[in-house]
Amino acid sequence: MLTVRAxxxxxxxxxxAVQDIVETMDQSDPGKGWLGKWRxxxxxxxxxxxxxxxxxxxxxxxxxxxxRYDVYDETLPNGNxxxxxxxxxxxxxxxxxxxxxxxxxxxxxxxxxxxxxxGFQGESFLIKNRIMxxxxxxxxxxxxxxxxxxSPLGQTLxxxxxxxxxxxxxxxxxxxxxxxFMINLGSxxxxxxxxxxxxxxxxxxxxxxxIGKVVPTxxxxxxxxxxxxxxxGAPGLFITPEVLVGRFxxxxxxxxxxxxxxxxxxxxxxxxxxxSNAFVMKFHLLF
Numbered sequence: 001m002l003t004v005r006a007x008x009x010x011x012x013x014x015x016x017a018v019q020d021i022v023e024t025m026d027q028s029d030p031g032k033g034w035l036g037k038w039r040x041x042x043x044x045x046x047x048x049x050x051x052x053x054x055x056x057x058x059x060x061x062x063x064x065x066x067x068r069y070d071v072y073d074e075t076l077p078n079g080n081x082x083x084x085x086x087x088x089x090x091x092x093x094x095x096x097x098x099x100x101x102x103x104x105x106x107x108x109x110x111x112x113x114x115x116x117x118x119g120f121q122g123e124s125f126l127i128k129n130r131i132m133x134x135x136x137x138x139x140x141x142x143x144x145x146x147x148x149x150x151s152p153l154g155q156t157l158x159x160x161x162x163x164x165x166x167x168x169x170x171x172x173x174x175x176x177x178x179x180x181f182m183i184n185l186g187s188x189x190x191x192x193x194x195x196x197x198x199x200x201x202x203x204x205x206x207x208x209x210x211i212g213k214v215v216p217t218x219x220x221x222x223x224x225x226x227x228x229x230x231x232x233g234a235p236g237l238f239i240t241p242e243v244l245v246g247r248f249x250x251x252x253x254x255x256x257x258x259x260x261x262x263x264x265x266x267x268x269x270x271x272x273x274x275x276s277n278a279f280v281m282k283f284h285l286l287f
Contacts, residue, residue: 042094043253049133049142052173052180053244056261056280057221058204059184061142061171063100063130064092067285072263074278077271083110088124088150089282100128122151128171140175146186163190178210202236208244213257215244221263223274235269240280247286255286 042065054060056070070087086107095101104124111117126148133142148167169186184204205220223236246257263278265271 041097045094045097048135050136050140050175052175052208053215053246053257055182055206055217055219056242056259056282057240058182058206058219059146059169059171060182061144061173063094063128065094065287066092068282069105070280070282072278072280074275076275081112085110098130102126122153125149136175142173144171146171165190180208182206213246217242217244235273237266237270238263239266253287256284258283
């Protein structure tokens, strides 16, 4: 019987080194064919981490295997509406014992009654490496690093750059019983016009408390710029109360859960730069 333990060598005792994961998997029943081997690997690597639900905005440090689709109903500063359908989310695949790759499904920007502004946004990709983790019942944490990339648009929309955008991000989460928190800290670079875009940093913080299959969550979400050096009061700062519901198993390892929340701009600078508020919905299919 395989003992559920975590990855890294940094904490002796309960955890094991990354290379030991591969050796342990090699010693176990490999499954049938390449698909069976891959499915077994993904199941075992997920067992070596926490089971927290993913917030609406804050990126989870966990490795995920899922299809995700989000919708934002945004209220712009002038009171008009903007729909962001897809929101850069899509398919996440665990491709190695500590590695995840993801690509977005088509993302469409829709301005009701302003059709000339409607259009598709570029594709998003990410690769995430889980460095350290320990499941609930042990040390209950996950630490990962991630690189996200956003392609240029097929057509130019206002306020959307025609450049590749790169986001290096540090992700950490820690749990205490039914409570957990997650933190993202990252920067954003373009392959051109960085003088125009600045050198923005961003951070996301999520606080969760699990009550059965219902997980009330509150997030602080930032798209601030490093040249302002503000924590509270910088343009692009939101607070997002939300509720996540799930996971519901319906076949083998197939599960689903969903979430909804209301993202609120904290100050007038954020309203002017981004939007005043947004109703956010998301759907996850885990496999």
